[in-house]
Amino acid sequence: MTHSPQIRIPAVYMRGGTSKGVFFRLQDLPVAAQTPGAARDALLLRVIGSPDPYGKHIDGMGGATSSTSKTVIVSKSARPGHDVDYLFGQVAIDKAFIDWTGNCGNLSAAVGPFAISNGLIDAANLPRNGIATVRIWQANIGKTIVAHVPMTDGAVQETGDFELDGVTFPAAEIALEFMDPAADEDGAGGAMFPTGNVVDDLEVPGIGTLKATMINAGIPTIFVEAEAIGYEGTELQDTINGDDKALAMFETIRAHGAMRMGLIERIDEIAKRQHTPKVAFVARPAEYVASSGKTVRAGDVDLLVRAMSMGKLHHAMMGTAAVAIGTAAAIPGTLVNLAAGGGEREAVRFGHPSGTLRVGAQAALVDGQWVVKKAIMSRSARVLMEGAVRVPNAPL
Structure with missing residues (x-):
């Protein structure tokens, strides 16, 4: 042999x-x-x-x-x-x-x-x-x-x-600086907000019309409101990852958001684009117990964020999605910014399933377009x- x-x-x-x-x-x-x-x-x-x-x-x-x-x-x-x-x-x-x-x-x-x-x-x-x-x-x-x-x-x-x-x-x-983080991937066109809006009405068959912030920063990300899809923003992995109906809902939102962002031309193309875009849902601060057993109090964070990665709820937060969160938080009127209380800010601390994370970004309106020169966060x-x-x- x-x-x-x-x-x-x-x-x-x-x-x-x-x-x-x-x-x-x-x-x-x-x-x-x-x-x-x-x-x-x-x-x-x-x-x-x-x-x-x-x-x-x-x-x-x-x-x-x-x-x-x-x-x-x-x-x-x-x-x-x-x-x-x-x-x-x-x-x-x-x-x-x-x-x-x-x-x-x-x-x-x-x-x-x-x-x-x-x-x-x-x-x-x-x-x-x-x-x-x-x-x-x-x-x-x-x-x-x-x-x-x-x-x-x-x-x-x-x-x-x-x-x-x-x-x-x-x-x-290890401090990381993500320079000019508006994504410039194939199909993204380099615009931070590919639809031209900080919030859009996203029609999702079988689910309804959702308010959505679709942003290219760090990684293309679709943000929706937790309440609009039946969640509180305090969920841990087991709540979502064992629910086939919920996972199918998030994938449907992701596919239709990708279409609106210009990342795909047909819905069926999403199967060959599993890593991007991400889908995340946001909510105002609330107390919850993280997966480690630690209590995260409402006063510890500016907002709550949960994000999907490769078809499952992420156990913490993807670094690129954290860049998207920090960038969106710095731009008045996005769903992320509104969940954090609105107004101008250069940093945000958000709650995720494993605890909290702080990320900073500086945004400016230049010739009618939002730009962010860099987003900053620490890792190890x-x-x-x-x-x-x-x-x-x-x-x-």
């Missing part, structure tokens, strides 16, 4: 924010997978263990959730003013599909540390002690992210006392394992 041996590919398994994924240097991938296409997708699907009809990722590195079925490819950048290029792949769990249409804001926090530790940045440009500034080109959406990475004795500092709700243990703080990152992944029947 003949067999094909597994190949060995250098890789690092990292946590970034409230996500984790498998990180590769582009140069370490098999030649056939160093360019976009079927060979690359097949390789990364096998690394993660998808498609898995059992939904467990037993035979791969994935964690069988949207937060843990992720891959990252990093390379030195030839783009002026940037250190590295960062490409993110969101891997479907039960389908042979990788969505390359958006970024992962959480894993963005791990890109700088990975690049430093894996020789992708000239050591002469790094401080021995202090803060290293890493300029990252986010290749999925064509945007710049600036990561501020703490260094101690010439190495990335990973331990510290920065706490992030949704992450069990404290670590070192840590190497969980490094070495190599083994992949059977991989393209060489």
Whole structure:
């Protein structure tokens, strides 16, 4: 009986924010997978263990959730003013599909540390002690992210006392600046509000007409009011993820919102765009018990937000969606801004299923169009394992 041996590919398994994924240097991938296409997708699907009809990722590195079925490819950048290029792949769990249409804001926090530790940045440009500034080109959406990475004795500092709700243990703080975060993806047209309005009436067959803020910032996101779809904004994962009718409702809202945003031309195209856009629902502050058991009081937050990712309610908040939340909160009249009490603001603290998160953004009206130069938030990152992944029947 003949067999094909597994190949060995250098890789690092990292946590970034409230996500984790498998990180590769582009140069370490098999030649056939160093360019976009079927060979690359097949390789990364096998690394993660998808498609898995059992939904467990037993035979791969994935964690069988949207937060843990992720891959990252990093390379030195030839783009002026940037250190590295960062490409993110969101891997479907039960389908042979990788969505390359958006970024992962959480894993963005791990890109700088990975690049430093894996020789992708000239050591002469790094401080021995202090803060290293890493300029990252986010290749999925064509945007710049600036990561501020703490260094101690010439190495990335990973331990510290920065706490992030949704992450069990404290670590070192990494500040991220998402520059000019209005998404400029295929079909998005680069406009922060693709419909030209901060609030629209979104007709959703079988559900009704919903007030919606549809924004391209960080990641294309559709915000609706919790009350309008029968929720309070205090829900945790079990309330929604075990309700097939609710999941179908959110997917219908997502599909029709994507149409209005110009991200798809036909409703059935949404099946090939699982990562974007996101759907989130907002509500005014209220007390609730987070998934950790901690009580979040109404006075602790400016508003409540719950967001869907890859067809399920996210356990915390996607980093890119947090950018969308911060941006929308800074613009008077959006549903996010109104849920936070209205008016002008440069930062917002919102409640999510795991706790709270603060994100800042500065918005200005320029020639009749809203612009945000950057959104700012803090995350942490840590190497969980490094070495190599083994992949059977991989393209060489």
